[in-house]
Amino acid sequence: MLLKVVQYILNLGPTVILPLTITIMGVCFKLGFKKSFKSGITIGVGFVGINLVIGLLTSNLGAATSMMVTRYGLHLSILDVGWPAAAAISWASPIAAIMIPIAMLVNVVLLFLKFTNVVDIDIWNYWHFTAAGATVLVLTNGNWGLAILAAIIYEIAVLKIADWTAPMVEDFFGLEGVSLPTGSTAACGLIGIPVAKVVGMIPGIKNLKADPESIQKRFGVFGEPMMMGLVLGVLIGFLAGYDIGKCIQLGIIMAGVMFLMPRMVKILMEGLIPISEGVREFLQKTNFGKDRKLTIGLDAAVAVGHPAVIATALVLVPITLFLAVILPGNKVLPFGDLTTICFYVAFIVGSTKGNIIHSVISGTVVMALALLMATNIAGFHTEIAKMAQFAMPKGTTMISSLDLGGNFLNWIIVKVFQLFTGGFIF
Amino acid sequence: MNKQKVILVACGTGIATSTVVCKKVEDLIKANNINARVIQCKISEVPGYEDEADLLVTTTIASRAYKIPVIKAINYLTNINTQKVDQAIIDALKD
Numbered sequence: 001m002l003l004k005v006v007q008y009i010l011n012l013g014p015t016v017i018l019p020l021t022i023t024i025m026g027v028c029f030k031l032g033f034k035k036s037f038k039s040g041i042t043i044g045v046g047f048v049g050i051n052l053v054i055g056l057l058t059s060n061l062g063a064a065t066s067m068m069v070t071r072y073g074l075h076l077s078i079l080d081v082g083w084p085a086a087a088a089i090s091w092a093s094p095i096a097a098i099m100i101p102i103a104m105l106v107n108v109v110l111l112f113l114k115f116t117n118v119v120d121i122d123i124w125n126y127w128h129f130t131a132a133g134a135t136v137l138v139l140t141n142g143n144w145g146l147a148i149l150a151a152i153i154y155e156i157a158v159l160k161i162a163d164w165t166a167p168m169v170e171d172f173f174g175l176e177g178v179s180l181p182t183g184s185t186a187a188c189g190l191i192g193i194p195v196a197k198v199v200g201m202i203p204g205i206k207n208l209k210a211d212p213e214s215i216q217k218r219f220g221v222f223g224e225p226m227m228m229g230l231v232l233g234v235l236i237g238f239l240a241g242y243d244i245g246k247c248i249q250l251g252i253i254m255a256g257v258m259f260l261m262p263r264m265v266k267i268l269m270e271g272l273i274p275i276s277e278g279v280r281e282f283l284q285k286t287n288f289g290k291d292r293k294l295t296i297g298l299d300a301a302v303a304v305g306h307p308a309v310i311a312t313a314l315v316l317v318p319i320t321l322f323l324a325v326i327l328p329g330n331k332v333l334p335f336g337d338l339t340t341i342c343f344y345v346a347f348i349v350g351s352t353k354g355n356i357i358h359s360v361i362s363g364t365v366v367m368a369l370a371l372l373m374a375t376n377i378a379g380f381h382t383e384i385a386k387m388a389q390f391a392m393p394k395g396t397t398m399i400s401s402l403d404l405g406g407n408f409l410n411w412i413i414v415k416v417f418q419l420f421t422g423g424f425i426f
Numbered sequence: 427m428n429k430q431k432v433i434l435v436a437c438g439t440g441i442a443t444s445t446v447v448c449k450k451v452e453d454l455i456k457a458n459n460i461n462a463r464v465i466q467c468k469i470s471e472v473p474g475y476e477d478e479a480d481l482l483v484t485t486t487i488a489s490r491a492y493k494i495p496v497i498k499a500i501n502y503l504t505n506i507n508t509q510k511v512d513q514a515i516i517d518a519l520k521d
Contacts, residue, residue: 084441124442173487175500213490223470262441269445280505296504301438305469305486342438 013389014092019044021097022275029278039271043091046268050088053264054081054390057257057336061233062397064250065333067240074239075331076324078378082336083184083343083403084265085385090127090404091268092388093134095147103129104279106152107159111288116159117166118179119283120297123276124269128183129155131384132410136417138383146421150413154183157409159297161186165193165347166295172350173303179295180303182343187409188366189347196352196362210356212307219314225339228317229258232335254335261336304342308354313342315360320367320402330371332378337402344370344402370406377414381405431462431480431519435499436469443485447499451483454512460519481518483511 009017019040026036061079069077090096103126110116133151140146162181169175180186200206221227233254237247288294303309317338324334345363352358374381378400385399386392392399404410435451437444448466455462465475469486482488482496485503495518501511 178500178504220470220473223468262439266441266445269441270449273446273449284505298500298503299438299442301442301444302486302500302503304438305436305484305488307487307490310470340439 010094014096015044015047015389017094018047018091018097019271022271025097025100025275026278029275029282031274031278035274039274042271043268044271046264046266046271047088047092049264049267050085050261051390053257053261054085054088054385056253057081057085057261058392058397058399060250060253061236061257061333061335064236064240064242066397067242068236071241072239074325076333078332078375078398078400080332080335080337080374080401080405081385081399082261082401083340084261085336085390085399086131086381086401086404087124087127087265088268089385089388089390090131090134092390093130093137093384094387095133095137095144095151096127096130099126099130099133099148099151100275100279102148102152103155104283106155108283108286110156110159111294114292116163117292117294118159118162118181118297119288119294120159120162120181121276121280121283122181122297122299123279124272125182125299128158128404128407128410131183131404131407132413134384134387135377135380135410135414138380138387139414139417140421146417150417154409154413158183158186161190162295162297165189165350168347168350169295169303172353173306175298175302177295178302179297180300180346181297182300183409184340184403184407185300185343185346187407188344188370189351191369191408192345192348192362192366193351195365196348196358199358199361200352200355205357205361208355208357210311212311212354212356215311215315215356216307219311219317222314222317223310223339225258225262226255228338229255236333258336258339300343300346303346303350306346306349306354308356308359309342309346309349312345312349312356312359312363315356316341316345316363316367319360319364320371323364323368324371327368327371329375331375332371332400332402332405334371334402337406340403341367367402367406369408370402373408373411374400374402374405377405377411380414429461431460432475432478433462433464433515433519434472434475434479434482434494435464435466435484436472436482437485439468443503447483447485447502450499450502450508451515454515455519458516460516462519481515483515
């Protein structure tokens with residue numbers, strides 16, 4: 001009987017489960033029922049909003065890109081929906097709710113074991129850990145145990161990378177006592193930092209520099225989501241053979257998607273804030289031992305304002321688009337995550353001490369790999385979106401994202417689990 | 427009736443950390459009866475708002491010198507010494 005009730009609730013989907021879980025969690029953290037309930041509903045509303053925008057994106061852009069494929073054989077048939085959608089999809093996963101206490105527990109245990117010095121209070125970004133778990137959940141056809149194991153492995157990797165890069169965060173970014181355990185930043189840093197080091201040793205290139213101010217002036221438009229959406233929408237409409245009117249329409253719709261998606265995610269985040277404050281209070285009150293050089297784990301957003309990071313990211317936007325077209329084996333149309341590139345290069349820029357040329361070269365390698373990885377696990381990505389009950393149009397539109405799909409840690413974990421479980425479904 | 431002040435709250439994405447700070451700033455101006463409103467944005471969008479704003483509160487690194495005073499709000503995220511930021515904002519809005 002109890003099993004039937006649980007099954008019934010689980011089938012209602014994330015729009016019900018997550019608000020329910022958050023409400024319960026809020027009450028457990030002594031936030032009071034009213035406040036917890038409001039948080040829960042806010043999260044549900046956030047999902048409704050995101051669903052709306054994803055539907056807008058996939059139905060409009062999906063139709064255009066399939067025309068583009070038919071006309072030009074340009075195989076950019078996988079839509080990059082961007083991190084806001086990827087995050088929402090992860091939060092909607094059945095394991096998301098339980099990952100909050102599990103991830104917290106793992107962090108606490110690792111802190112007590114002195115295996116890490118990061119106190120990760122960035123609850124929002126737990127979604128990266130959950131994403132790895134959700135992908136493995138699909139791979140293993142619903143094995144919660146393995147999925148949670150995958151998520152924990154991902155978390156441990158991110159915490160260690162955060163530890164490793166903490167001195168750079170303090171020295172280069174000037175953020176004392178802070179570390180950045182953000183999934184995508186860490187994964188791209190893992191590959192990008194060694195690449196940048198090699199680049200910095202190549203004679204001829206190693207002495208090149210560039211000025212962030214002038215780059216920001218010239219490439220500034222690439223950092224504006226609305227403009228990027230408009231331009232890309234019109235361009236894709238043109239390639240799809242639409243008449244000028246329809247091109248402009250698509251452009252405005254895409255500008256709308258780029259602008260509205262983050263807004264919807266904001267609603268989701270607002271719902272999560274009281275819980276995250278609760279977790280933070282708990283973590284900060286716990287004594288993990290004397291004389292520890294603990295760092296507070298924050299969202300990498302606190303570092304991406306650095307002029308060198310912004311400049312590098314701006315230059316990489318057209319480069320990534322170009323790579324998408326010419327890279328053999330790539331099927332992903334970069335879109336939603338073009339303005340997220342600053343997160344991917346943050347650690348790279350820090351490691352080159354702000355050298356934009358080296359960072360761009362390393363970034364190009366990282367983005368190329370991201371595109372290929374995103375193409376490779378698009379199948380999984382689309383499945384977890386379906387599991388999240390997000391509106392996917394009928395037909396063959398596959399989605400992916402540079403943030404989740406192009407994430408090296410996520411990719412390698414999936415590959416390893418694939419090896420062990422022989423689950424080569426996709 | 428003095429003109430309503432405009433406070434920009436900016437972070438890397440305009441969504442994540444700035445949402446937390448936005449709430450804190452809004453609560454602060456309400457509690458202190460300050461006539462001001464908040465605009466939330468990405469750090470790269472600040473140049474577009476600079477002319478109409480009186481103050482920039484940011485959780486990320488300011489990419490250059492702006493025409494308006496800049497207050498670092500990272501303490502709101504780490505929850506260490508938040509009164510320092512509170513006071514800095516109140517002082518900046520006084521004149």
